[in-house]
Amino acid sequence: MIIDVLLDGPRRFKDLSQAISGVSDRVLVERLKELEYEEIVTKDLDDTCDIRSGYRLTEKGRALKAVMNEVQNWADEWVCD
Amino acid sequence: MIIDVLLDGPRRFKDLSQAISGVSDRVLVERLKELEYEEIVTKDLDDTCDIRSGYRLTEKGRALKAVMNEVQNWADEWVCD
Numbered sequence: 001m002i003i004d005v006l007l008d009g010p011r012r013f014k015d016l017s018q019a020i021s022g023v024s025d026r027v028l029v030e031r032l033k034e035l036e037y038e039e040i041v042t043k044d045l046d047d048t049c050d051i052r053s054g055y056r057l058t059e060k061g062r063a064l065k066a067v068m069n070e071v072q073n074w075a076d077e078w079v080c081d
Numbered sequence: 082m083i084i085d086v087l088l089d090g091p092r093r094f095k096d097l098s099q100a101i102s103g104v105s106d107r108v109l110v111e112r113l114k115e116l117e118y119e120e121i122v123t124k125d126l127d128d129t130c131d132i133r134s135g136y137r138l139t140e141k142g143r144a145l146k147a148v149m150n151e152v153q154n155w156a157d158e159w160v161c162d
Contacts, residue, residue, distance in 0.1 A: 060159045067151040074148055078141045 010056035091137035
């Protein structure tokens with residue numbers, strides 16, 4: 001879900017937290033740390049980002065788009081809301 | 082990893098356990114229960130299966146093949162062994 005949200009662009013922590021409901025901030029921080037460790041997500045934003053602080057996907061993270069698309073296709077077919 | 086192994090066909094628990102190294106049997110049982118609950122994996126084997134007891138993917142589980150393929154493509158490009 002974090003990756004899904006960040007595929008739309010960099011996000012402040014509070015916007016991530018809002019977009020991902022049902023997960024406590026503590027757990028969200030933990031997950032973000034894991035994704036940073038795996039170099040999928042980074043806090044290094046530059047001038048091209050609209051926001052000053054927050055999270056964005058690395059190139060490695062953005063490469064997960066094809067995976068997320070297939071997950072979405074699968075969920076559309078097999079998972080009821 | 083469980084799904085990946087079961088995409089090759091039904092497996093006895095001990096063969097799953099052997100194929101998935103670094104995970105205790107206790108954790109593996111838990112993961113299998115979660116996948117059973119999500120109806121991705123089942124213990125219902127029939128006469129077409131080579132084995133009498135073990136686990137196989139459901140149709141919902143087999144539909145994850147496209148996802149796993151994309152995960153593999155991503156890992157091949159981005160994850161060092």
